[in-house]
Amino acid sequence: MQHSVSIRDLSLNFGQVKVLEHLNLDISQGEFIVLLGPSGCGKSTLLNCVAGLLDVSDGQIFINGRNVTWEQPKDRGIGMVFQSYALYPQMTVERNLSFGLRVAGMKKDEIEQRVKRASEILQIEPLLQRKPVELSGGQRQRVAIGRALVRDVDVFLFDEPLSNLDAKLRSDLRVEIKRLHQRLKNTMIYVTHDQIEALTLADRIAIMKNGVIQQLADPHTIYNKPINLYVAGFIGSPTMNFLDGEVIGGAEPVFKTNDGSLIPLKTYEFETAPAASGSKAVLGVRPEHITVGEAAKAVPYSTEVEIELVEPMGSDTLAYTTVAGQMVTFRAESDIDLKSGQKVLIGFDPGRGSIFDTATSNRI
């Protein structure tokens, strides 16, 4: 099957600094890919390479089966939306939308038609005669999306498009982008450092660190089966709880915490069977997978802890405590009354957790 975008063995150096190293990524037709990572991980750089705004040091880029490694941005069949919107300040919205088409020398009525269609889709028709200064942040970003839309491209590139908006607008526009994708069915590559955006929008997420893709998978897998400690710690808020200890293999594998308590791992699906002699490992459990009170008796492992701090979040409550000498956060229903100093029974199913090798920090 032909890939919509295919990145092969891509490397990029700025002088001595290696920003991207032998990166491979295949994106299917109509797929929504999110590049997720902290700032400086090379995700925006990768997007700029795909757009043709940066020359690559090595490797190839294919769009719709065509090698575009040496092509100009305009010839690649891409549209790009920037974080700062990058609207041409001296042009009206209409002129902004039509700029690319005018550059391409398109006929007037065709331009008019396309601008009309794009502004209908994005509901910016009343704004067409305004200048960017007169628009709100959300409206500006919509115009920026429209500028990619009118060009009728195969691939949309988004470079942190929602980062400049306030929280409310961000979630509104997020839904709109998802809706747009469902309607247009274009391939979209979306760069963000916001994991909520990544989890909600993506068909697949590529988590990047230091120019290398750590894990490329659908949001469900990323969230439930992170491939290494980095991904496990990066995804999820509040972050995953990590318990240091030892994995002891055998017929009934157990996880031995530093203070000697044993956590049965019968429900855990190992990628590779652990050694019977035991090896250093980290057990990761998400705060929302910890059960509290009576329900904790039903899961494979439970223990009584003293609550140290409580943060009511409205929909639920975060509580901080200590298990085996290590800090643990858990999320409880808001109707369970928790107070600091209170002793409660908490438990979890290790089968929903993740175990990582301490030495390699990879999932086992």
Next chain:
Amino acid sequence: MSQTATISSAGPDEKPKSDSRVEPRGPRPKPFFTPRKIVIYSILIFACLYFLFPLYVMLTTSLKTMPEIRWGNIFAPPIEPTGEAWVKAWTSACTGLTCQGLNPGFWNSVKITVPSTIVSIFIAAVNGYALVNWRFKGSEIFFTILIFGSFIPYQVMLYPLVMITRELGIFGSLWAVILVHSIFGMPILTLLFRNYFAALPVELFKAARVDGAGFWRIFFEIMLPMSLPIFVVAIILQVTGIWNDFLFGVVFAGTQNYPMTVQLNNIVNSAQGSPEYNVNMAATILTGLVPLIIYFVSGRLFVRGIAAGAVKG
């Protein structure tokens, strides 16, 4: 009410003691006569007088007749104000061998200033734009060399430039002065434009490239419309600089094309009979008028934020 200044005993009905005995509320009062303000304003007023007084003397002297000037009372206002000196300065004062006043010099200066300003600013704008947005191999070195050029004193280059223009066959013509001014404006103007373009969001440039625009299209349709403030600054710099120039005018222009500054010098320094102070003053003011007008007209344009709202919300 207690007259003690202790705060500890202050009850709810007891107002804090202050000089005016007014409860603080609303905008803080701003007294005008504070020591600080008195010092600042006296310095400012003194500085104003210091700079304005010579202008006053020039203006009044230029409006007087020669007999009145000979009385020697230079601070007195003119008894019978007359524009004769101004007319003479413009039309019939002797500048060396010819006696046509400053009029031809003015037009020479215009012929030099307008093309030099346009050429130098246009080239510098393109330079700055290319240096920021179209980095090429060695662009940093190129820029460094260009900037280094602004530190070399004119005197060093004068003679080589005379030889170059002579070889080009334009020495002693307006073309030579225009060329020299355009070259010397380049370093500082390029620096100016480079810094301005570097401050514009680079994403605008990227967006235009994705939209398919090329070098000139982005320059003329995206960058130039956003650069009015820096153009105003560049125009002020160049017009005043070139208009006030004496050295290049006297060296390269040739006797027929002397700019206004050179002719002014010739009027003031001509040693025929007694010096006509009123004509000299009028001629000097006339020569300085163009830069003065430029400052007044363009000052307001500085303030306009043209790029405002291009990015962020």
